Structure formats: structure tokens, C-alpha cells
Amino acid sequence: MTRVLPRTNFHSSQLIRCLAELDLLEGAEPAGDFADDLGQWLHFTDAITLSTVLDSGMANMPAQSPVLHQATGVRLGAEFERTRTLMVNSITKSCAGGSSAIKLPLPPDLEATYSPYRRFYEAHQRDMALSVEPLRVNLRNALAKASPSLRKLAELDVMMDKFLxxxxxxxxxxxxLLLQKRFDTLTAAHQDQLARSAQPDSQAAWIHPDGWLTRFCQTLQTLLLAEAELRLQPSAGLLEAFNQQKAHE
Structure with a gap:
């Protein structure tokens, strides 16, 4: 049986919560009405195109047989889980300094700078985007073949993706860019502690379990995992819609 994915609230993104808890968000506005917020993101020509898709009739096509629908749901669920697992493993291994295509930068000297870590984060962002795109396309294709209502949902997803x-x-x-604030805070606290203790600096202290660099890498991993969850949400919604139609038949 295909596992039912948990529902997520539009305004309760784990990424936003993590950034807020780390005090990395400045001037964040409280969540408003979803429709009003979305309207601010769309140009009026986008809204016209979206309205055309919503108002168009549904093609006269037979729904998939229950057996085929269930088999497709199992396949799509497995693909979703495989993609998520690959993304999570890539992030956790590289942030721990393990074998990974994206290598965690380790300062060659005691002059730590943020730039290598920004590039590290951006490399993971590109990797996540490349992983999620084929999954979302495959889900749309499956929905388009499943039933008229799911086909319309797939068309809407294409439009929303294009607009947003x-x-x-x-x-x-x-x-x-926001993450640099955390980096600067940790390095400043480390330098302050060295000044108070009159102890020499060392990379061994940086990567100690309580060291500033270890704690920074933990933050790095937390934000990357939260962003991976956010990037997977559209695909999770498509998969849930596919499975719910079968459940409601």
C-alpha cells in the first residue's frame, strides 16, 4: 500500500521556522491570506492565463482502471521516496565530511571565510533542483493519464510552476546569504572566547563536537534538509492528489 504523505501548511515551512529560530530573518511579515499573498506574486497576464486553464473544460477521457491506478501509485510513491532519500543522503554525507560529490570545504588555515560555504550551499541547491524536476514531470504525466480532473491538476501545476x-x-x-549571519556570529563568539582564555587557536578546536565549525555545519545541514522538504512539497501534493482520488472512488 502506498504511504499517505503528511499534509503541510503553506505557512509552516520547516525552512522558514529554522531561519526564524536562528534569528536569520529580518522584517518577516506575519502570514496572510493565501489567495491574497498569491495574487501579489502573479502578474495580471499570468492571472488571465491561469483563469483560462481553470475555466477550460475537462477532456472526455476514461479514468484508469483501479488496478492500473494502484500500480501507478505504488510506482510513483517509490520514485518519490527514492528521490527524497538520495537528496537527504547527499546532504547528510557531505555535511559530515563524508564521501560525496559535493565536498564540504575545510579551511586550509586559521583564516576562515564564508565564501566556500556559500558555494557549498548553492551547489546543493542546484543538485536539489535537478533531482526534483524529473520527479515532478513524471508525476504530472501520470496525473494527465489518470482522469480528467487529475489532468487539469497537472496542467495547473505546469502553469503555477511557470509563474512562480x-x-x-x-x-x-x-x-x-542569510546563513552568513550565523557564520559570523559563531566565528565572533569563538574569537571572543579565545581572547578571554588566552588560548591559541587550532583547527582541532573548530571541529571538536562543541566547536564553532561543527555547530555551523550542523546548521548548514538543518537548513539544507529543510529546503529539500520545501522543494519536494509540490511533488508531494501531486502524489497525494493521485492517491486520494483512488481512495475516494
Missing amino acids: RERENRLLARVP
Whole structure:
């Protein structure tokens, strides 16, 4: 049986909560009405196109047989879980300094700078985008073949992705920039502690379980995992819609 994915609230993104808890968000506005917020993201020409899709009739096509629908749901669920597992493993292994295509930067000397970690985060963002895209396309294709109502949902997802992707990319590009505040805070606290203790600095102290660099890498991993969850939400919604139609038949 295909596992039912948990529902997520639009305003309760784990990424937003993590950024807020780390005090990395400045001037964040309280969540408003979803429709009003969405309207601010869409140009009026986008709204016209979206309205056309919503108002168009549903093609006269037979729904899939229950057996085929169930088999497709199992396949899609497995693909979703495989994609999520690959993304999570890539993040956790690289943030722990393990074998990974994206290598965690380790300062060659005692002059730590943030730039390598920003590039590290951005490399994972590109990797996540490449992982999620084929999954979402496959889910749309499956919905388009399942029933008239799911086909319309797939068409709407294409339109929403087209309209919102640029703004989403701009917002997500801010995360590694916001993360620098955490890096600067930890390095400043480390230097202050050294000044008070009159102890020499060392990389061994940085990567100690309580060291500033270890704690920073933990934050890095937390934000990347939260962003992975956020990037998977549209695909999770499509998969849930596919499975719910079968449950409601």
C-alpha cells in the first residue's frame, strides 16, 4: 500500500521556522491570506492565463482502471521516496565530511571565510533542483493519464510552476546569504572566547563536537534538509492528489 504523505501548511515551512529560530530573518511579515499573498506574486497576464486553464473544460477521457491506478501509485510513491532519500543522503554525507560529490570545504588555515560555504550551499541547491524536476514531470504525466480532473491538476501545476519559479528561485537564493549571519556570529563568539582564555587557536578546536565549525555545519545541514522538504512539497501534493482520488472512488 502506498504511504499517505503528511499534509503541510503553506505557512509552516520547516525552512522558514529554522531561519526564524536562528534569528536569520529580518522584517518577516506575519502570514496572510493565501489567495491574497498569491495574487501579489502573479502578474495580471499570468492571472488571465491561469483563469483560462481553470475555466477550460475537462477532456472526455476514461479514468484508469483501479488496478492500473494502484500500480501507478505504488510506482510513483517509490520514485518519490527514492528521490527524497538520495537528496537527504547527499546532504547528510557531505555535511559530515563524508564521501560525496559535493565536498564540504575545510579551511586550509586559521583564516576562515564564508565564501566556500556559500558555494557549498548553492551547489546543493542546484543538485536539489535537478533531482526534483524529473520527479515532478513524471508525476504530472501520470496525473494527465489518470482522469480528467487529475489532468487539469497537472496542467495547473505546469502553469503555477511557470509563474512562480523565478520568484521562488530568487527567494531561495537568499538563504545562503542569510546563513552568513550565523557564520559570523559563531566565528565572533569563538574569537571572543579565545581572547578571554588566552588560548591559541587550532583547527582541532573548530571541529571538536562543541566547536564553532561543527555547530555551523550542523546548521548548514538543518537548513539544507529543510529546503529539500520545501522543494519536494509540490511533488508531494501531486502524489497525494493521485492517491486520494483512488481512495475516494
